[in-house]
Each structure stands twice: as structure tokens, then as C-alpha cells.
Amino acid sequence: MTTAVLRPHAEEAFAEELAALAAADDRPRPARWNLSPWAVATYLLGGELPDGTVITPKYVGPRRIVEVAVTTLATDRALLLLGVPGTAKTWVSEHLAAAVAGDSTLLVQGTAGTAEEAIRYGWNYAQLLAHGPSRDALVPSPVMRAMGEGRIARIEELTRIPADVQDALITVLSEKTLPVPELNEEIQAVRGFNVIATANDRDRGVNELSSALRRRFNTVVLPLPAGVEEEVDIVARRVEQIGRSLDLPEAPRGAEEIRRVVTVFRELRDGVTADGRTKVKSPSGTLSTAEAISVVTNGLALAAHFGDGVLRPSDVAAGILGAVVRDPAADRVVFNEYLETVVRERDGWKDFYRACREVAH
Known part of the structure; x- marks a missing residue:
């Protein structure tokens, strides 16, 4: 069946x-x-x-x-x-x-x-x-x-x-x-x-x-998704489909973290923040939509089996690190610089910053 x-x-x-x-x-x-x-x-x-x-x-x-x-x-x-x-x-x-x-x-x-x-x-x-x-x-x-x-x-x-x-x-x-x-x-x-x-x-x-x-x-x-909303929609849909087959919590309960993952991937991929004000270095990996789907799905599994079922920054931080840092030397510098210059200063992202710092060191 x-x-x-x-x-x-x-x-x-x-x-x-x-x-x-x-x-x-x-x-x-x-x-x-x-x-x-x-x-x-x-x-x-x-x-x-x-x-x-x-x-x-x-x-x-x-x-x-x-x-x-x-x-x-x-x-x-x-x-x-x-x-x-x-x-x-x-x-x-x-x-x-x-x-x-x-x-x-x-x-x-x-x-x-x-x-x-x-x-x-x-x-x-x-x-x-x-x-x-x-x-x-x-x-x-x-x-x-x-x-x-x-x-x-x-x-x-x-x-x-x-x-x-x-x-x-x-x-x-x-x-x-x-x-x-x-x-x-x-x-x-x-x-x-x-x-x-x-x-x-x-x-x-x-x-x-x-x-x-x-x-x-x-x-x-086939192009990369044109905008953040489009990419968030793609990730949420695929995570929901995969999650159903794995009996994971529904993706909408982690909508904020999905948006954060997509935002981080897009900014590092494009070499500039979403508002266009700050240039950032790009890592060696592709940081594709498929990788964002994988990070969120793994985060949902962590939330389901070792948390309260709600997707939180600590659930996705390790997955983001693994996707970004392909070259242990160069990419780790890129990620740490991004955390300090962009994530740390972003309103409402303090918990996300702490979670990423914890796994990055």
C-alpha cells in the first residue's frame, strides 16, 4: 500500500x-x-x-x-x-x-x-x-x-x-x-x-x-525563487508534504523559523541583506531551496522527538551551520561574520542569534 x-x-x-x-x-x-x-x-x-x-x-x-x-x-x-x-x-x-x-x-x-x-x-x-x-x-x-x-x-x-x-x-x-x-x-x-x-x-x-x-x-x-515570499511558500509546502509522511508536527507552527532559514540562505546566497544595505560574503555552498527544506524538516524532527513539537531557533541552527559551512576554514569565517554583522543587530532575532552562536563555537 x-x-x-x-x-x-x-x-x-x-x-x-x-x-x-x-x-x-x-x-x-x-x-x-x-x-x-x-x-x-x-x-x-x-x-x-x-x-x-x-x-x-x-x-x-x-x-x-x-x-x-x-x-x-x-x-x-x-x-x-x-x-x-x-x-x-x-x-x-x-x-x-x-x-x-x-x-x-x-x-x-x-x-x-x-x-x-x-x-x-x-x-x-x-x-x-x-x-x-x-x-x-x-x-x-x-x-x-x-x-x-x-x-x-x-x-x-x-x-x-x-x-x-x-x-x-x-x-x-x-x-x-x-x-x-x-x-x-x-x-x-x-x-x-x-x-x-x-x-x-x-x-x-x-x-x-x-x-x-x-x-x-x-x-x-529553472530559476531560483524570485522573492522571499515565493521561497517561503515552496519550503512550507514541501516540508508539510514530507512531514505528513514522517508524522512530524505541521509546518505552520514553525512559520517564523521557516522565514528565518529562507532569509539567511537568500542573503548569504545573494551576498547582500534583504534591505540591500549591507553586503555579506557568500559561502562556497549553493544554499538552495532544497537545502532549506532539508534544514526545516530536520528541525521539525528535532522538535517532535526532543522538544515540545514547536519549531524553534535551536532546532534549525545546527542544520543551517551544516548547510553553510562546507569548507571548514573559509565558510566558518563567513558564517561568523554574518552572525555578528547582520543577525546580531536584527530586531526580534536575539534567540536565533544565540542558538546559532552556540552551535558555531
């Missing part, structure tokens, strides 16, 4: 919303799409259906970005979601696949050790040795399965995959076919097939995409 699963797939966690959208959706749908492009965008951005069903936002950001991403998947071009760490690339990728194809599990996780078999196909060596190359001995990759079933394949951290393995995608994306020379045949993609890849734009140069492969993608850049 999905209730026993720590993190259900998007198509399971939001099955009721997807079903309601499908029932209300009377717009044209591309081949093998579960929803129309309009309904897919509504699923991601949120809204209210004519029958009163509320669709919760999965992505908080510019509508046009989602519309371009959805439209790309309705064409023959693959989609590359690009952005700094923590800009919800994986989250958006999963929800796009769930809404379009009803299946977000055809996933290739990119690493330095990802082999070509993860994108093309492998072999069951017992079958191969016993009977030689055959369809029964073939082990399809998620990409091959998506091609044959007309679904969406997801490739995470594309730029971490070695360049020669990346290039195995070129024929798949340009010719929509995957040759299997050992069997003297090929797998042809059926309508509905496409690829969503994600990449961290701070990883440029690790295994940079070739110009031939980049041309096969339509690139959509």
Missing part, C-alpha cells in the same frame, strides 16, 4: 488529482498522453476545476517556463531542465512524466560510472551464454522501454554521465530508433515517447554536452 511507502511516486501520491484532471479534461491530447498539455500545466501549477477539486501547486515559479516545458514534450524534441542545485529540476521532471504518461519510474540516474547499457540495453549473461543473443537475453534500459511503450524516460544529472555514454542518446533522439546489431534489428520509438533530462549548470565542464547532443534538446532554465 502507498501509505506504507516513505515517498510514493508522483502518480501514486497525487492519483486523485490526476484522475480529477483527466475527468474534467476535454482538450486535445497528444498520442498516448494521459492529459492534454493544458491539464499537465494545471497539474504542475495548481488551480481549481469546475467541480471544485483543488489541484495543489507542484511547482511555484513562472507559468511560461512550465508551458514551454510541456509544449516541448508534445513535439519531437527532448527536454533538458537546467539550473543550479535545488531548483526543483528532479521534482518537475517526475511530475511532468507522471502527468503525461502516468509513469515516472523509467529513470536513468546519471553518475560518473553510468555505463552505456543504462541508456541502450544490457544482457542477461546466463541466457546469453546458454542460448546466444536473443530477445529473451536482452535487458532493456528505461530508455528502450519508454521507446517501445510510448512513455517518458527520465535521465537525471546528464552532465555527470561520461561523454561517450551521453552520445548513445544522439541516435535515439534524432532518429527515434535504437539499433540492436547483435540481433540484426532495431527498436523504433512509438508515438508518445520522449526524454526529460536534468543537469546542474554548475557542473559545466564535468562532462559538458556535445553540440550534437545539445541540439537534440530544448533547454528550459
Whole structure:
């Protein structure tokens, strides 16, 4: 049962919303799409259906970005979601696949050790040795399965995959076919097939995409949240979702601390205080929205198990320190300077300052 699963797939966690959208959706749908492009965008951005069903936002950001991403998947071009760490690339990728194809599990996780078999196909060596190359001995990759079933394949951290393995995608994306020379045949993609890849734009140069492969993608850049309110909303929503699965206290009880965490991360990330009056040094880490979500979630767990259930500065201070101080020497100086010049002087932040000072020394 999905209730026993720590993190259900998007198509399971939001099955009721997807079903309601499908029932209300009377717009044209591309081949093998579960929803129309309009309904897919509504699923991601949120809204209210004519029958009163509320669709919760999965992505908080510019509508046009989602519309371009959805439209790309309705064409023959693959989609590359690009952005700094923590800009919800994986989250958006999963929800796009769930809404379009009803299946977000055809996933290739990119690493330095990802082999070509993860994108093309492998072999069951017992079958191969016993009977030689055959369809029964073939082990399809998620990409091959998506091609044959007309679904969406997801490739995470594309730029971490070695360049020669990346290039195995070129024929798949340009010719929509995957040759299997050992069997003297090929797998042809059926309508509905496409690829969503994600990449961290701070990883440029690790295994940079070739110009031939980049041309096969339509690139959509996911920005960091534009304002404090937007980022606080994102963090609160995700913490609430995660907290429900972990039986943690409701996030609104710690709304003030969520705002403080987001404010600290934004100021250190931007190199200037929110009022624009004081410049601050930035640490080596990214201090992304995803890290803010992690800090608050961990703080709620501390409050639930070792406190009174209310999120307080002492619950988030250690998490903030861990996120900020990646380089023990340089980042600790940056954090201590920020505490003394900004946090210490801020009205209403004395308890937060004391909690952070306590863990920083």
C-alpha cells in the first residue's frame, strides 16, 4: 500500500488529482498522453476545476517556463531542465512524466560510472551464454522501454554521465530508433515517447554536452525563487508534504523559523541583506531551496522527538551551520561574520542569534 511507502511516486501520491484532471479534461491530447498539455500545466501549477477539486501547486515559479516545458514534450524534441542545485529540476521532471504518461519510474540516474547499457540495453549473461543473443537475453534500459511503450524516460544529472555514454542518446533522439546489431534489428520509438533530462549548470565542464547532443534538446532554465515570499511558500509546502509522511508536527507552527532559514540562505546566497544595505560574503555552498527544506524538516524532527513539537531557533541552527559551512576554514569565517554583522543587530532575532552562536563555537 502507498501509505506504507516513505515517498510514493508522483502518480501514486497525487492519483486523485490526476484522475480529477483527466475527468474534467476535454482538450486535445497528444498520442498516448494521459492529459492534454493544458491539464499537465494545471497539474504542475495548481488551480481549481469546475467541480471544485483543488489541484495543489507542484511547482511555484513562472507559468511560461512550465508551458514551454510541456509544449516541448508534445513535439519531437527532448527536454533538458537546467539550473543550479535545488531548483526543483528532479521534482518537475517526475511530475511532468507522471502527468503525461502516468509513469515516472523509467529513470536513468546519471553518475560518473553510468555505463552505456543504462541508456541502450544490457544482457542477461546466463541466457546469453546458454542460448546466444536473443530477445529473451536482452535487458532493456528505461530508455528502450519508454521507446517501445510510448512513455517518458527520465535521465537525471546528464552532465555527470561520461561523454561517450551521453552520445548513445544522439541516435535515439534524432532518429527515434535504437539499433540492436547483435540481433540484426532495431527498436523504433512509438508515438508518445520522449526524454526529460536534468543537469546542474554548475557542473559545466564535468562532462559538458556535445553540440550534437545539445541540439537534440530544448533547454528550459529553472530559476531560483524570485522573492522571499515565493521561497517561503515552496519550503512550507514541501516540508508539510514530507512531514505528513514522517508524522512530524505541521509546518505552520514553525512559520517564523521557516522565514528565518529562507532569509539567511537568500542573503548569504545573494551576498547582500534583504534591505540591500549591507553586503555579506557568500559561502562556497549553493544554499538552495532544497537545502532549506532539508534544514526545516530536520528541525521539525528535532522538535517532535526532543522538544515540545514547536519549531524553534535551536532546532534549525545546527542544520543551517551544516548547510553553510562546507569548507571548514573559509565558510566558518563567513558564517561568523554574518552572525555578528547582520543577525546580531536584527530586531526580534536575539534567540536565533544565540542558538546559532552556540552551535558555531
